[in-house]
Amino acid sequence: MAGSIAALRAKAKGAQVILSRRAFGATALSSGAVDVAPDPAAPPGDLKSQLVSPELAAREIARTRPNHPYAVLVDKLDRLKEALSFAAAHLPDLLCPPLVRNALLPTPLGTVKPAGMAQPAQAGADLASLPQSIAVVQLSVNPSFDAQLVARGLERSASLLGRKLSAAVVESHFFRNIEDALRGCYELAELLEQPGAIDEFARDLRTRLPEGVGALLLPPIMGRHGSSLAAELSNRLGGLPCWEILSDASSVPGIRLQEGLNSALTRAGIPVIESDVTCSKPGSGVFTLGSGESIEPRAVVLATGKFIGGGIVRTQRFFEPLLDLPLFAGSTRAEDQYIGDLLAENVQGKHQAFRVGVRIDSSLRPLGASGGPFDPRLFAAGSVISGYDPAADKTGLGVAIFTGYLAGEAAASLVLLAR
């Protein structure tokens, strides 16, 4: 996400851009929604506190967590909404405009997650705005999705929010072949795209829907390509609102988001090179692509991700494989720290190991060993930046979009200035 947004922003500013990537990053594994900022002061279980503006929550994170990218970029936080709107504008069918307040979107684990932006088919499942009576669809042969868990979890979350909610489970027999039980989410999503499939799915559901249901929550498999089929299903069900819940990995909405970004890059005329990139002499500004071709860009945005994307590697020690940049956990160097010192004792604890990354200044330039910018032509974006855990902090894609937007802009400005 960060790299694509940086490329799109730099291109929009008038720079010539090449995007080189090793493979897909963590965006393709995301829930499909954009978590911008939860309220850091909210006690666990206090869902009402999460119904705040993502911008306000981001400011609170900046105030309370000095190493978080929002804190480093606090002077630019008034542009957070601008960055999110830019992403939404480039993914018109895939992302709603930024929400005024966080939406509490249901997850397959029966919990809700605060999100500042979501896919159109997901945004309506906000727990605070769902009607009082809903139904959750269970596919009879899909063991990886448990509608009971979602329904009971939503009822419990609704009571924490101080509202009544009744969630029934509707079992669909649309997928009924023995092979369907063995299919993964991507395949089921593709089957729903077959001609006539959504009509048949709607017919099957119509016969089973209980009276008085005000909205239908669907497993996150509503179409593999383009935007979700939830709206089409809603039309077939006489306008009954149909929403998709968030996904865990493997994630159909995540793949949609990734492919949406790919399409946006193509539309913008940005060439995408899929290969490893190496830099034999850090600081020289010369990079070698997988094909052996050398390039010397006037500015570079490093958006290589963290452990999934390969931007940060840990094999006995932490290191940044492209430029050997210094890595930080909090305010201290991380490379040779004992991993046990960087992990909390319980799963929900603050694991510094997952916040390891490069440290940036307020212009998004990674810092070198001396404490100053490593290279004035180098900018960083996304989860390669230290100070936040993209998976657990609930600021993952929000930071990716925000830093990608600013880094792309800064890189383009540098290039255009040199012209």
Add this chain to the structure above:
Amino acid sequence: MADASIPRMGPIRRLKGDLYLAYRALIAHPLKRLFSTDVRSGKQRFLDNYAPEGLVPMSAEDRRILQDAARCIHCGLCDAYDLALAVISRTTYDGASLLPIAYSRATPDLPRARPALIALREEHLARSEAVCPTRVPLRSIARYLHRKMDEVIRQQQRSAAPSIKAPVA
């Protein structure tokens, strides 16, 4: 520092143990080899012992491929782009992610994966490999699995052959 929970061995017992090992090395084994009709080397006999169980030797290249397979983070992205899923039934093959997380785990199970491996083509896996966030070399793993499957089946056939004899009356 010696572990106090382990009883110390007295000098007489240690001497008896060393003498027994010397007897095995200097007398028993040379005599056994002298009168043995088995011409196979020790290594070969070792390998032959494990062959019926489907355990075949691993080269340095094989070990490198298995290390690459261990990079898999089980995200399942490869399955989203696996063209083989459109042509192989789900009861035979469940997706490219099985290569690093299941098929490559144990050579004894490879003969059971034979229908899937035979139906799988390298070109099916090209896009899956390209999108893999940790760059697991799916096509190399598929080649390795084919090679190992052939070796296991060959070894098992060879070791099964002597037992296919007419039962003793």
